[in-house]
Amino acid sequence: MARLVQYEEAPPEVRAVYDEIKAARNIPDVNNFWKALAVHPPTLCRTRDSLREVMGPGVLDPLTKEMLSLAVSTANGCAYCMASHTAAARAKGMTEEMRGELLAIVAMAAETNRLADAYDVSIDPAYRDPG
Amino acid sequence: MARLVQYEEAPPEVRAVYDEIKAARNIPDVNNFWKALAVHPPTLCRTRDSLREVMGPGVLDPLTKEMLSLAVSTANGCAYCMASHTAAARAKGMTEEMRGELLAIVAMAAETNRLADAYDVSIDPAYRDPG
Amino acid sequence: MARLVQYEEAPPEVRAVYDEIKAARNIPDVNNFWKALAVHPPTLCRTRDSLREVMGPGVLDPLTKEMLSLAVSTANGCAYCMASHTAAARAKGMTEEMRGELLAIVAMAAETNRLADAYDVSIDPAYRDPG
Amino acid sequence: MARLVQYEEAPPEVRAVYDEIKAARNIPDVNNFWKALAVHPPTLCRTRDSLREVMGPGVLDPLTKEMLSLAVSTANGCAYCMASHTAAARAKGMTEEMRGELLAIVAMAAETNRLADAYDVSIDPAYRDPG
Amino acid sequence: MARLVQYEEAPPEVRAVYDEIKAARNIPDVNNFWKALAVHPPTLCRTRDSLREVMGPGVLDPLTKEMLSLAVSTANGCAYCMASHTAAARAKGMTEEMRGELLAIVAMAAETNRLADAYDVSIDPAYRDPG
Amino acid sequence: MARLVQYEEAPPEVRAVYDEIKAARNIPDVNNFWKALAVHPPTLCRTRDSLREVMGPGVLDPLTKEMLSLAVSTANGCAYCMASHTAAARAKGMTEEMRGELLAIVAMAAETNRLADAYDVSIDPAYRDPG
Missing domain, CATH: 1.20.1290.10 (AhpD-like)
Incomplete structure (x- = not known):
């Protein structure tokens, strides 16, 4: 501790x-x-x-910013950060239903991320950054 | 490939x-x-x-869902997924300024996640899930 | 390179x-x-x-060992290792159907791992190591 | 919790x-x-x-599927999942010797995954997916 | 790109x-x-x-700081960062022998990290932060 | 446990x-x-x-080796390993100020690693391994 x-x-x-x-x-x-x-x-x-x-303050609203932080902290597996960002997001308006959807997205992305890597999917030309 | x-x-x-x-x-x-x-x-x-x-369709709007997927894919380091979710989020209205803020949040969360883990921060009682 | x-x-x-x-x-x-x-x-x-x-040689057979290596390399996102362990597992008898199931398990585990962490599930007493 | x-x-x-x-x-x-x-x-x-x-049911037997889940959960560092899949794999026949070999493979793969990434090893032509 | x-x-x-x-x-x-x-x-x-x-400038010397950055970038699997920090560390004096030892440590730590997590090793009282 | x-x-x-x-x-x-x-x-x-x-014994001194192990264990999020390598590094001479700088580097690298991946930065020709 x-x-x-x-x-x-x-x-x-x-x-x-x-x-x-x-x-x-x-x-x-x-x-x-x-x-x-x-x-x-x-x-x-x-x-x-x-x-x-x-x-x-920026172009993203405070609740979206907090939910992005929560999503990333969950992907990174940081217990303290999940707890603190969940509390902060709730204080900014995240309902339990919104949290449920957010965590489902984090988990599904973990699954599709692994599938895309495992099958070594080449990036579609349309997705390439015009850079 | x-x-x-x-x-x-x-x-x-x-x-x-x-x-x-x-x-x-x-x-x-x-x-x-x-x-x-x-x-x-x-x-x-x-x-x-x-x-x-x-x-x-759910309680989160489609753009927020897409940005959450992009944030998680970035945290997980999946190149294909970053490319496809960036394209999809742009198609749903993500501007370059919004992308810039999103990636800054993903990167800062990676930093604070490591600090919270490294210093083994105990969860504040106020953050504990009422469970 | x-x-x-x-x-x-x-x-x-x-x-x-x-x-x-x-x-x-x-x-x-x-x-x-x-x-x-x-x-x-x-x-x-x-x-x-x-x-x-x-x-x-050990108590696990060579194909199982190779498939475990492939699963872990996929979870860790190592492109070279996925390629080499896929080739080695095929040489030891892994069919395309077996590979399909293996990768589905790796991806589903990534999803359920995130859900278990996100919901901070406490370990069932029956699962605790008798230690 | x-x-x-x-x-x-x-x-x-x-x-x-x-x-x-x-x-x-x-x-x-x-x-x-x-x-x-x-x-x-x-x-x-x-x-x-x-x-x-x-x-x-599929082409992989239940014990192999459970051991693959345990290996991936270990690679992902999910404490709950390691506990539950260890219990499930034991119930399906995993002995302590098999668990020892499985965890040794997970740990060695973590090591060789890092070495292959660190030395940026190019994929041998023979390992490339015939695609 | x-x-x-x-x-x-x-x-x-x-x-x-x-x-x-x-x-x-x-x-x-x-x-x-x-x-x-x-x-x-x-x-x-x-x-x-x-x-x-x-x-x-700080209490750690520049080469040590650069090698720590290289070690972390390797653990995180960032190809660009491995390349740039390797170049920077070499410019500050890292020899090939030093690089070899550094990468061996990164890889061994990946292995022992997994073993410590897998066996759920409880922290020795002597290692606990005096707090 | x-x-x-x-x-x-x-x-x-x-x-x-x-x-x-x-x-x-x-x-x-x-x-x-x-x-x-x-x-x-x-x-x-x-x-x-x-x-x-x-x-x-090698070309890196014992304290540097221990600090590299601590940095990697922190990047990998292994609680036991962070505790044991912190204790071992302190025993070899790591001061609290050195620990503070080390953890700042680990956290900043996590941030810049994500940014380099997210922006898909191509490796500068000067950084490519002469191979």
């Missing part, structure tokens, strides 16, 4: 990140992911910056 | 699947994925049935 | 391994896998020893 | 699947995998249908 | 990144990885920033 | 391996990995031999 850096013991640069996350999400404490990354402050700061940019 | 079963050489059960896919998508020929699966007709039929159910 | 160490340019220790493989399998030349490993002779020798032990 | 849908609380379509599985396998209750999938009945039904077809 | 954004057609923000990379590494042109990322400028900029921080 | 073969119940060939490991590392008992492999003595012996060769 990860060592978690609590606010009280955190150095100022880590406290600043915690304060910022708490303010942005209006939550009383940051989740364990951030407390674990804080053992290496450069990773904490860089990951916070990257996620803020990637998951922030 | 896969052996591809062309319509002319296909047995009746395979032709029936090809005919159905061509009619449903209004295309002149099925793509290589189906021609490769046709070397084992039970796999062709079962995969067609499963995909029709999973990718068909 | 890998640098391949041909017999003529190989040092004596590599030639000895090549000679042994050719004699054991009664083939005129070793395949590319061995010629690629020969750039690091300790890896060539160790891999040859390990494979000889693992794939050699 | 997954929410498990018990028989008593299950809707009729789910009960029908449970009843059928119990009858087919002559067991008093279905295992946790099915109870977890039941949160999304379409996935429960589709997975049951697919597994019945893929794992049912 | 990726669409590559050449300097001549690149927007100012992309040219600025290209100029900076060329100056920092004293090379006449950026490699294909950067030209491919340039189709989505935010990803280009963020990736450049993150890599500069992660691969820049 | 794995069945662990304790010294008292072990057959002579297993005891000999345990004795040898204990003597080589000057430790009172072998760790759980070895006790788990002992259920299949040929795997125990072969893995011990292979690790002794791969992790033994």
Whole structure:
């Protein structure tokens, strides 16, 4: 189990990140992911910056972004990430029926990915990037 | 490279699947994925049935379903599937900007998935499934 | 593409391994896998020893061993290994129908593996190792 | 941990699947995998249908099919699936010696898969699918 | 194959990144990885920033950092990344003998990782993070 | 959880391996990995031999070898292996700052690996192996 850096013991640069996350999400404490990354402050700061940019406003809506994160975390088999992205997606409107369909897609893609690789299917000319 | 079963050489059960896919998508020929699966007709039929159910009408819209498939195929590193799902998602409205955000999410999730696993982050009580 | 160490340019220790493989399998030349490993002779020798032990006579018959290797190589997405183990399994008796069933199992397992992980299924008491 | 849908609380379509599985396998209750999938009945039904077809009678014998499933689940790192397929394979006749050889093959294939990829070995002409 | 954004057609923000990379590494042109990322400028900029921080001066020396990147890229099966990190590591001093040992470690770890997972080995108390 | 073969119940060939490991590392008992492999003595012996060769004296120093093993085990998501290689690397001199940089590299490589695959970046001519 990860060592978690609590606010009280955190150095100022880590406290600043915690304060910022708490303010942005209006939550009383940051989740364990951030407390674990804080053992290496450069990773904490860089990951916070990257996620803020990637998951922030863009052409994809917040729920779609969260569901994509959940799908990828499931494909990668990360238990913590599946739990946290499921919670975040539910908070943004994912119903149980939507979750059911999402996980069915992740699982079916795993199956068709293996079949396409196994049969060494050559890419149809129409699918090639015009590049 | 896969052996591809062309319509002319296909047995009746395979032709029936090809005919159905061509009619449903209004295309002149099925793509290589189906021609490769046709070397084992039970796999062709079962995969067609499963995909029709999973990718068909539901609570998630068709573009979101296609983007989820693309995200998972990217996470799984299947070159054929990335190409075919990119084409299908574009046909359903995915712009280059949307693709850029989608791939950024897939890549960032790969990074945070590894960090969560590496630091062995324990799941926050609030994230646990009420089960 | 890998640098391949041909017999003529190989040092004596590599030639000895090549000679042994050719004699054991009664083939005129070793395949590319061995010629690629020969750039690091300790890896060539160790891999040859390990494979000889693992794939050699045991309680599982040679065809089953080859099909297991093919299934794992497919799950791991190794194109070279899929090609070489398919050829080897065919040489030991795998028919196209058997290959079709094998690949269907690999693909279905990929799907059910994702579902079991995604739904975080707890292991049934009856399945726990008596340890 | 997954929410498990018990028989008593299950809707009729789910009960029908449970009843059928119990009858087919002559067991008093279905295992946790099915109870977890039941949160999304379409996935429960589709997975049951697919597994019945893929794992049912064919040219490969039941034990070989189960061992292939175990090998793939091990390659994919699915803890639940390793436990359930180990139990199922033992019930079909897998001895501890057979399990030892199977896992040695899975592990060796993981090693040789990485070596073939790392050295970018080109596929021998003799291994190419006649296509 | 990726669409590559050449300097001549690149927007100012992309040219600025290209100029900076060329100056920092004293090379006449950026490699294909950067030209491919340039189709989505935010990803280009963020990736450049993150890599500069992660691969820049720290407590690990540059060659060790490059070899770690090569090892991970091999474990993840990324052909482009294996090629580019092999070249970069050689430029920083990796000999063929060092490469041979590195790849042997990657492959052996793949094997022992599978064995540890397959046998579900419980973590020794002495290995638990003091947390 | 794995069945662990304790010294008292072990057959002579297993005891000999345990004795040898204990003597080589000057430790009172072998760790759980070895006790788990002992259920299949040929795997125990072969893995011990292979690790002794791969992790033994060579052109890479022991700490670098251990850190490479930790990086690969993290990329492969093996919890036991991450714990044991972290402990072993610390024993050989890995500081917390070094661990932080190592894990940042593993995570960034996961991200850039996905981007290179997703954008299907063609290998720069300069990176091609002279073969």
